[in-house]
Amino acid sequence: MKRNTVLSCTAAFLFVATAAAHGVGTPTPAQRAVDYRQGVYHAIGWNFGPMAGMVKGEIPFDAKDFALRAERVAFLSTLPLEGFIPNSRVGKTDAKQEIWDNMDDFKSKMKTFQTEAGKLAEAAKTASAVDALKPQFGKVGQACKDCHDKYKED
Numbered sequence: 383m384k385r386n387t388v389l390s391c392t393a394a395f396l397f398v399a400t401a402a403a404h405g406v407g408t409p410t411p412a413q414r415a416v417d418y419r420q421g422v423y424h425a426i427g428w429n430f431g432p433m434a435g436m437v438k439g440e441i442p443f444d445a446k447d448f449a450l451r452a453e454r455v456a457f458l459s460t461l462p463l464e465g466f467i468p469n470s471r472v473g474k475t476d477a478k479q480e481i482w483d484n485m486d487d488f489k490s491k492m493k494t495f496q497t498e499a500g501k502l503a504e505a506a507k508t509a510s511a512v513d514a515l516k517p518q519f520g521k522v523g524q525a526c527k528d529c530h531d532k533y534k535e536d
């Protein structure tokens with residue numbers, strides 16, 4: 383091979399290898415699944431935070447805002463499961479292997495989250511004081527925690 387050909391092949395290889403190492407290019411289905419479920423969890427956290435603030439008395443209770451966020455979390459709770467596709471424990475993820483080893487239990491915990499989040503959204507429609515929502519909010523938080531304790535890194 384000519385020296386120039388060798389050099390340009392080497393350069394092309396290094397370019398592609400570097401790009402791949404830096405995660406440039408089309409993400410794999412597994413990486414897209416990780417991005418999808420993390421995006422959903424971020425949206426859940428975004429909406430869960432202000433409700434927690436109101437429950438703790440750090441933010442003034444706003445019944446309409448609480449109800450809207452509770453409704454969003456109830457909807458969002460139906461989304462993450464789809465992102466836990468087989469062999470998608472890749473890249474930067476806190477998902478433990480135990481999820482795929484205990485998928486039935488994982489699904490059941492996700493279902494509990496959905497049920498409790500649904501009840502919170504329902505209760506929030508008519509509640510005029512935050513005290514009335516505290517017990518159900520606690521159940522949603524406990525559902526988050528039960529799953530995280532077993533299936534989330536740290």
Ligand code: ASC
Nearest residue numbers: 427430431523524526527530
């Ligand atoms: C959050 C968060 C969680 C849950 C959990 C509720 O804001 O990041 O993992 O709430 O702590 O108990």
